[in-house]
Each structure stands twice: as C-alpha cells, then as structure tokens.
Amino acid sequence: AAKPKLWYFPGRGRMESIRWLLAAAGVEFEEEFLETREQYEKLQKDGRLLFGQVPLVEIDGMMLTQTRAILSYLAAKYNLYGKDLKETVRINMYADGTQDLMAMIMMAAFKPPKEKEENIALIVTKAKTRYFPVFEKILKDHGEDFLVGNKFSWADVQLLEAILMVEELNASVLSDFPLLKAFKARISNIPTIKKFLQPGSQRKPPADSRYVDVVRRVLQF
Numbered sequence: 001a002a003k004p005k006l007w008y009f010p011g012r013g014r015m016e017s018i019r020w021l022l023a024a025a026g027v028e029f030e031e032e033f034l035e036t037r038e039q040y041e042k043l044q045k046d047g048r049l050l051f052g053q054v055p056l057v058e059i060d061g062m063m064l065t066q067t068r069a070i071l072s073y074l075a076a077k078y079n080l081y082g083k084d085l086k087e088t089v090r091i092n093m094y095a096d097g098t099q100d101l102m103a104m105i106m107m108a109a110f111k112p113p114k115e116k117e118e119n120i121a122l123i124v125t126k127a128k129t130r131y132f133p134v135f136e137k138i139l140k141d142h143g144e145d146f147l148v149g150n151k152f153s154w155a156d157v158q159l160l161e162a163i164l165m166v167e168e169l170n171a172s173v174l175s176d177f178p179l180l181k182a183f184k185a186r187i188s189n190i191p192t193i194k195k196f197l198q199p200g201s202q203r204k205p206p207a208d209s210r211y212v213d214v215v216r217r218v219l220q221f
C-alpha cells in the first residue's frame, strides 16, 4: 500500500502529534512541506482542504484534514485506541488534555518576543499544576506501565510527546513526578519510539523564527 503523505509547514505545529503516532505505530510516511503561498492555494483550488486548513494527510485513498479526526483514525487503524468504548473515551480524554497543553506551546511561538518569557513560565506552571499531577496520579492509582488498560495506546504516545516538549522549556519539570520520569524512560524505549527519537528521523525541532516566518508567509497573517 502507498505510504501516508503529510502536507504541512516545515515544523511541528498541529502535524507533530500525527508524525508521532505514525512513527509509534511503525508506519513510514512521506511529507510535502508548504513553503509558499502558491502551494497552499493549489491545495485549496484542488479542493483538498475541507475547511481550507492544514494538516492534510492522504491515507487509504482519502484526503483527511482536522487533526483530531486524523489522530482518531490512525489510533483506531493501528490498534492504539483501547479494547472497548470505555477505554477509548479515556484515551480521548487524556489525548485532549495533552493536546491542550501542547497547543499552548505551539501558539507561544507566534507571540511577540517580549511576552515569550512570561508565556513559557505560564505553560510550565500549567504543566506542573494541572496536567502532570493528573497523569502521575493515574500511573500511581493503576500501578501499570501504560495509562489505559495496561496496554500501549495513543494516550501514552501523546503524553511522552508533551513531556518532552515541556522539558524543552524547563529541563527539571519532572523533578516532582517520579512516576512520570519512569514512564518517560519506559515509553522512550519502545523500539518504534526509540527510533523516532534518534537524530535523522522525521521528528521536527522546536518552532523557531524561520518556522514562524514560513507560516506567516503561507497563511498571510
């Protein structure tokens, strides 16, 4: 079968969680990077962007947009979505929470420089007071290796992605969360994830001014 194809800017943004999930599932994918307004307008003209937005993923003969819809499709397709509806809804809750946390980091790149420091401090505080305590408690209460049903799922992939992103802002953010520290080591050692964490993988670096400039140029804002 043809490899899934991802259309997005040359950076993390909303597409990075999709890259993580495909990589965790051991699925190779191709990427088209949007660097010019023309590329974006062509996708629109060709009717490939349902609401005129990216991420866009071509998979199984479909042109998919809407990040959460794509992630849900992939989680189900690669059996990373729980054994029944009760597990699936838990995975959705946890994934939505980590998406909310990562969206703060994603948007921070577009804030004016003078607000950056304050913004980062707020994100780290949110991670330490709202999100990480929840996942530390889940791991403590369940005493299992994974967040849901003691089986590797999309929720585990996204929590690791979020932990690493917050650590890029503050390296000692897990100092009060021993179970999350162990979780990070465990999940990072899953072969498909370990490979994705190696240099040279399709994982993207933190947003920089070049990335912001490309997005602003393509989307003209």
Ligand SMILES: CCCCC[C@H]1O[C@@H](O)C[C@@H]1SC[C@H](NC(=O)CC[C@H](N)C(=O)O)C(=O)NCC(=O)O
Pocket (backbone or CB within 6 Å): 012, 013, 014, 052, 053, 054, 055, 065, 066, 067, 068, 106, 107, 110, 215, 219
């Ligand atoms: C101020 C922050 C702007 C961020 C802009 C983009 O850069 C990324 O880091 C985040 C977004 S992604 C690009 C943006 N896509 C979305 O907002 C998709 C939202 C959708 N609900 C999804 O989850 O996929 C885009 O195509 N916009 C065109 C436009 O709506 O006309």
